[in-house]
Amino acid sequence: MTPLVNEELATLSDQLTLVAVLLYLVAMICFALDLAFGRIHPASAVKAREPVAVGAGGGGPSSGEPGEAAAAGGAATAEGAPWAAKAGLAGIALTWIGWAAHLAAIVTRGLAVDRWPWGNMYEFVVGLCLAAVTAFLVLLFRHRIRFLGAFVTLAAALGLGFAVLFLHVQAGPLMPALQSYWLAIHVSAAIVASGLFTVAGVSAILYLVRKDRPSVLPTREALDTVVHRAIVIGFPIWTFAVIAGALWADRAWGRYWGWDPKEVWSFITWVVYAAYLHARATAGWKGKAAIIISLVAFACLLFNLIGVNIFFPGLHSYSDIPR
Amino acid sequence: MTEPHKTGTATAVESEPEAPHRPAGLGLIGWLRWGWRVLTSMRTALILLFLLALAAVPGSIYPQRGIDPDQVAQYFSSRPQEAEWLDRLWLFDVYSSPWFAAIYLLLFISLLGCIVPRLARHAGELRRRPPAAPRNLLRLPYGEEFEGDLTVAEAAALLRKRRFRVTTGPDWVAAEKGYLRETGNILFHFSLVVLLFAFAGGALYGYRGNVVVVEGESFANTVAAYDRFMPGSRVTAESLHPFSFTLKDFQVTFIAAGERTGQALDYQAALTVRDAPDAPAREAVLKVNQPLEVGGTQTYLISHGYAPTFKVTDGKGQVAWEGPVPCLISDRATYASECVIKVPDARPEQLGFLIRFLPTGVQAGDAWVSAFPGTVNPVAQVFPFAGDLGLDSGVPQSVFQLDTTKMRPLGKMTAQPKPLSVGETLELADGAGTIQFTGVKEWISLQVSRDPGRLPALLAATAAVLGLVLSLTVRRRRIWVRVNDRRITVGGLERTDGGAAAFAKEFTEIVTALRADRVGPTPPPPTAPPSAEHEEER
Numbered sequence: 001m002t003p004l005v006n007e008e009l010a011t012l013s014d015q016l017t018l019v020a021v022l023l024y025l026v027a028m029i030c031f032a033l034d035l036a037f038g039r040i041h042p043a044s045a046v047k048a049r050e051p052v053a054v055g056a057g058g059g060g061p062s063s064g065e066p067g068e069a070a071a072a073g074g075a076a077t078a079e080g081a082p083w084a085a086k087a088g089l090a091g092i093a094l095t096w097i098g099w100a101a102h103l104a105a106i107v108t109r110g111l112a113v114d115r116w117p118w119g120n121m122y123e124f125v126v127g128l129c130l131a132a133v134t135a136f137l138v139l140l141f142r143h144r145i146r147f148l149g150a151f152v153t154l155a156a157a158l159g160l161g162f163a164v165l166f167l168h169v170q171a172g173p174l175m176p177a178l179q180s181y182w183l184a185i186h187v188s189a190a191i192v193a194s195g196l197f198t199v200a201g202v203s204a205i206l207y208l209v210r211k212d213r214p215s216v217l218p219t220r221e222a223l224d225t226v227v228h229r230a231i232v233i234g235f236p237i238w239t240f241a242v243i244a245g246a247l248w249a250d251r252a253w254g255r256y257w258g259w260d261p262k263e264v265w266s267f268i269t270w271v272v273y274a275a276y277l278h279a280r281a282t283a284g285w286k287g288k289a290a291i292i293i294s295l296v297a298f299a300c301l302l303f304n305l306i307g308v309n310i311f312f313p314g315l316h317s318y319s320d321i322p323r
Numbered sequence: 324m325t326e327p328h329k330t331g332t333a334t335a336v337e338s339e340p341e342a343p344h345r346p347a348g349l350g351l352i353g354w355l356r357w358g359w360r361v362l363t364s365m366r367t368a369l370i371l372l373f374l375l376a377l378a379a380v381p382g383s384i385y386p387q388r389g390i391d392p393d394q395v396a397q398y399f400s401s402r403p404q405e406a407e408w409l410d411r412l413w414l415f416d417v418y419s420s421p422w423f424a425a426i427y428l429l430l431f432i433s434l435l436g437c438i439v440p441r442l443a444r445h446a447g448e449l450r451r452r453p454p455a456a457p458r459n460l461l462r463l464p465y466g467e468e469f470e471g472d473l474t475v476a477e478a479a480a481l482l483r484k485r486r487f488r489v490t491t492g493p494d495w496v497a498a499e500k501g502y503l504r505e506t507g508n509i510l511f512h513f514s515l516v517v518l519l520f521a522f523a524g525g526a527l528y529g530y531r532g533n534v535v536v537v538e539g540e541s542f543a544n545t546v547a548a549y550d551r552f553m554p555g556s557r558v559t560a561e562s563l564h565p566f567s568f569t570l571k572d573f574q575v576t577f578i579a580a581g582e583r584t585g586q587a588l589d590y591q592a593a594l595t596v597r598d599a600p601d602a603p604a605r606e607a608v609l610k611v612n613q614p615l616e617v618g619g620t621q622t623y624l625i626s627h628g629y630a631p632t633f634k635v636t637d638g639k640g641q642v643a644w645e646g647p648v649p650c651l652i653s654d655r656a657t658y659a660s661e662c663v664i665k666v667p668d669a670r671p672e673q674l675g676f677l678i679r680f681l682p683t684g685v686q687a688g689d690a691w692v693s694a695f696p697g698t699v700n701p702v703a704q705v706f707p708f709a710g711d712l713g714l715d716s717g718v719p720q721s722v723f724q725l726d727t728t729k730m731r732p733l734g735k736m737t738a739q740p741k742p743l744s745v746g747e748t749l750e751l752a753d754g755a756g757t758i759q760f761t762g763v764k765e766w767i768s769l770q771v772s773r774d775p776g777r778l779p780a781l782l783a784a785t786a787a788v789l790g791l792v793l794s795l796t797v798r799r800r801r802i803w804v805r806v807n808d809r810r811i812t813v814g815g816l817e818r819t820d821g822g823a824a825a826f827a828k829e830f831t832e833i834v835t836a837l838r839a840d841r842v843g844p845t846p847p848p849p850t851a852p853p854s855a856e857h858e859e860e861r
Contacts, residue, residue, distance in 0.1 A: 175586060235791070251612055253623060254614065
């Protein structure tokens with residue numbers, strides 16, 4: 001019988017995962033230094049800004065003038081220490097290297113068992129962390145979200161650490177129910193969407209933590225935009241993941257929708273994210289209320305990813321969690 | 324973030340007005356109109372969405388009849404009073420309960436009430452030309468002014484090339500783009516309605532059935548052949564496609580060494596299928612993720628187990644029972660299984676046997692356990708009983724349970740009797756006869772289902788994703804150009820919340836293109852830098 005697992009590659013994968021955790025932690029420290037000693041942001045976006053495209057109508061938030069920032073800032077200047085920005089750049093570079101190690105860990109795991117590396121809870125969480133870091137790095141091209149770095153790398157390091165400590169199982173072949181090309185499609189989409197929702201979730205928490213006063217964090221409007229962008233991209237992908245899951249269920253279990261606990265909770269997650277998108281376009285729900293809804297949705301997502309596999313017996317209970 | 328915080332008309336496009344106030348003394352029509360407006364308001368839709376999410380939760384907590392009726396029965400037997408109350412609240416049938424239906428029906432009415440007028444409005448907008456240019460374009464959120472000899476026709480051509488819908492006046496151009504956003508939005512919401520109908524249609528006109536088939540046995544698709552049959556309310560006996568098959572062989576491959584010993588690698592059932600009673604037989608392979616399809620009816624491999632075969636000879640020397648007996652798996656990791664043989668024809672007394680089947684039997688101290696799910700050393704522990712099986716009482720019995728109230732154990736009953744290997748015979752006490760362990764077969768459990776809503780549901784879901792992507796990625800925006808001698812003013816209006824950064828870039832590009840096209844090298848550069856104009860404007 002040919003060996004089912006290439007043990008050397010599997011071990012290499014485990015080591016690369018640890019390397020990624022360490023790199024993310026160092027990157028997190030760099031980002032944190034940037035945050036702590038960097039530029040102080042005013043309470044609101046309405047401030048001295050680039051002259052492009054200023055709103056026509058009157059009104060809008062009127063507080064948060066630069067004077068307030070200076071008053072509250074104390075010793076720190078509004079621009080921050082000059083080396084802080086360099087720490088932030090180093091953080092980005094380290095995150096990229098950590099990301100490469102992380103990706104290599106997943107690829108070697110897949111090569112070790114000659115299949116898509118999404119076959120159990122450990123592999124799923126490792127993939128999810130990669131998706132979150134990827135979402136952050138990609139959004140970084142278009143948006144100024146370096147402030148998120150400390151939190152995303154911390155979340156990724158914690159997620160990977162949790163996976164290594166509590167979920168790790170030896171690399172191995174798939175059980176028959178998972179042997180389908182739908183595994184690649186359905187789980188990949190779920191991982192990508194979850195990564196984007198994680199970025200949105202982190203930004204939403206920062207939104208609530210940040211009060212309406214000057215802070216090292218960006219303005220609430222900026223955070224709100226990041227939450228919205230990430231969810232707007234993530235929501236169709238999540239929808240696709242659910243539909244791909246239904247197609248797979250139709251192939252494997254003889255029905256495309258059967259209210260299995262996992263299906264129920266992905267439906268709930270979908271509905272609450274839909275509620276967020278509606279709330280953000282509704283007068284009186286914009287801002288804090290919509291942000292809280294997005295966090296409820298994120299909680300449903302996390303419960304679906306982890307809680308359902310642990311608490312409810314169901315057809316998705318092949319998560320292969322070590323007992 | 325460079326995104327400006329905008330207020331005023333630009334962001335109000337997608338916003339809904341708040342629910343209207345209660346009317347005073349408007350009579351029945353007034354009240355109805357008020358009720359309709361409340362139902363179709365975005366706030367009500369939001370609340371209904373939350374209720375829907377909340378209402379779905381208990382279905383994941385309590386066992387559901389439609390999914391696992393055995394677990395519901397178990398709940399009833401272990402906590403009868405609690406179960407009765409839960410049942411009164413439909414908590415074992417959450418997704419077919421009236422309160423769940425009330426929520427999603429209200430939500431869909433609210434959705435239609437919101438989306439039908441939008442469809443009418445959008446259809447009008449699609450036929451209408453973009454609105455004429457406002458008087459002062461520089462008052463718009465995006466405005467630029469420069470000098471050049473751009474003509475109305477040239478500006479219109481440039482905007483058309485950028486795929487804007489363009490209309491012109493004597494000295495102005497109006498252009499709009501991004502209609503697909505609203506089209507996608509409406510498509511998405513209508514697709515959800517179609518999806519609901521497909522789901523309901525599948526439930527009404529489709530059916531599902533479960534059946535256990537042992538190697539060597541056959542199955543014909545008739546209502547009577549099923550162990551459990553769940554038809555939709557519009558299903559009749561004629562709805563069942565008359566195919567049949569014989570299970571020739573079933574193979575499982577297990578991992579035999581290492582940390583994952585005992586994990587299944589592959590299941591495979593070899594069938595001989597007849598698509599219709601008079602059709603020729605054909606060979607088919609059934610696997611997980613690879614169903615058998617005959618005439619729109621799918622047959623799925625759900626699970627498998629062992630069916631050891633026995634031969635029971637009674638006290639009179641007659642063969643009273645012979646054949647395979649499907650066993651319930653009591654330990655998934657090792658496939659240690661349990662089953663029951665009832666021999667009502669045995670004389671002088673009826674016989675009953677509890678069987679413990681171990682596919683790979685090994686002795687661990689006093690106990691016998693199974694060490695591996697494959698049949699390396701199949702053994703069966705037999706617990707014989709004699710007396711009245713109680714089959715004549717009229718009360719239905721489970722084939723997996725032996726009612727021993729009117730029976731006595733034969734011989735000295737121990738918890739771990741010496742197991743039989745294949746071919747061995749157990750001599751029963753009191754001259755009651757013998758039981759011989761003759762061999763091992765396997766059973767598979769199948770789900771047969773027909774759902775005419777499958778394809779419509781897939782089409783609706785695909786349309787929903789398409790609509791969703793359009794409605795979330797396309798941005799609606801307007802550009803106006805006013806030509807006043809050599810003074811050109813350009814105004815822009817972003818009509819999509821959150822698209823400001825992209826629009827600012829696009830607007831600058833368009834202005835640059837309009838300029839580069841017609842300013843030429845001879846005219847002087849624009850008199851005032853754009854930033855200064857904006858300062859003035861503020």
